[in-house]
Amino acid sequence: MHKTGAIVLVGPMGVGKTTIGKKLAKRLQLPFLDTDALITKEHGAIPTIFQEYGETKFREFEEASVLKAIAEPAVVATGGGAILSEHTRAALGEAKVVYLSTDGKHMASRLAGGNRPLLKDGVADWRRIYESRRALYEQVADVTVDTSGSPLKTLVEEIATRLEEIV
Numbered sequence: 001m002h003k004t005g006a007i008v009l010v011g012p013m014g015v016g017k018t019t020i021g022k023k024l025a026k027r028l029q030l031p032f033l034d035t036d037a038l039i040t041k042e043h044g045a046i047p048t049i050f051q052e053y054g055e056t057k058f059r060e061f062e063e064a065s066v067l068k069a070i071a072e073p074a075v076v077a078t079g080g081g082a083i084l085s086e087h088t089r090a091a092l093g094e095a096k097v098v099y100l101s102t103d104g105k106h107m108a109s110r111l112a113g114g115n116r117p118l119l120k121d122g123v124a125d126w127r128r129i130y131e132s133r134r135a136l137y138e139q140v141a142d143v144t145v146d147t148s149g150s151p152l153k154t155l156v157e158e159i160a161t162r163l164e165e166i167v
Contacts, residue, residue: 005030005073007163008066008092010137011100012130013080015147016155020100021077023156028163031074035082038065063088070095080129083136092140096166098159099141103148142166 007024009017018034025032036046039061043049049058062078063085069076070091082088138144143162147155 006070006076006095007074008070008076008078008095008097009100010078010083010092010097010140011080011147012102012133012137013126015080015100015102016152017077017100020147020152020155020159021075023152024159025075027156027160028075031072032077033069033074034077035062035065035069036077036079038069039079059085067091080133083133083140089136089140096163097140097142098163099137099144100147101137101144102146 007028007030009021009024011017018036021034022032039049039058040046042065043061046058049061059081062082066076066078066082066085066088076095083092143159143166145155145159145162150158
């Protein structure tokens with residue numbers, strides 16, 4: 001199967017998809033797109049979307065933003081729940097997908113002060129959500145990289161090297 005030029009980062013909330021994505025895009029000389037930013041630009045703040053329209057509507061917006069983002073060569077950071085959509089998971093078959101996994105030890109500090117609608121009970125909610133989605137991340141991934149404790153530069157180089165191995 002021929003893959004598009006899109007490189008899509010999937011993984012749990014707070015794992016570093018946006019931060020790693022920006023550095024990876026620079027390293028690979030590709031544009032960077034963040035699907036949460038695309039949603040916010042088009043529909044307003046994510047917490048407001050959840051509050052006013054609910055999670056189902058947000059997931060519709062998310063699916064549309066992922067499909068738009070992966071249509072062209074770019075590094076794309078997705079929201080943690082983007083893989084919940086069967087349609088999105090199918091579409092990701094056309095892209096190179098990197099699953100950023102983690103042991104979760106640094107999540108409390110990464111999630112502190114954030115405004116994430118699904119994390120009412122902080123790390124406990126994060127762990128429950130991650131465990132419920134882990135199999136979907138693994139299902140769509142061409143490459144899995146453990147982000148736990150590795151410096152950003154090392155992660156970006158590892159991802160770039162592993163991507164070269166994908167046909």
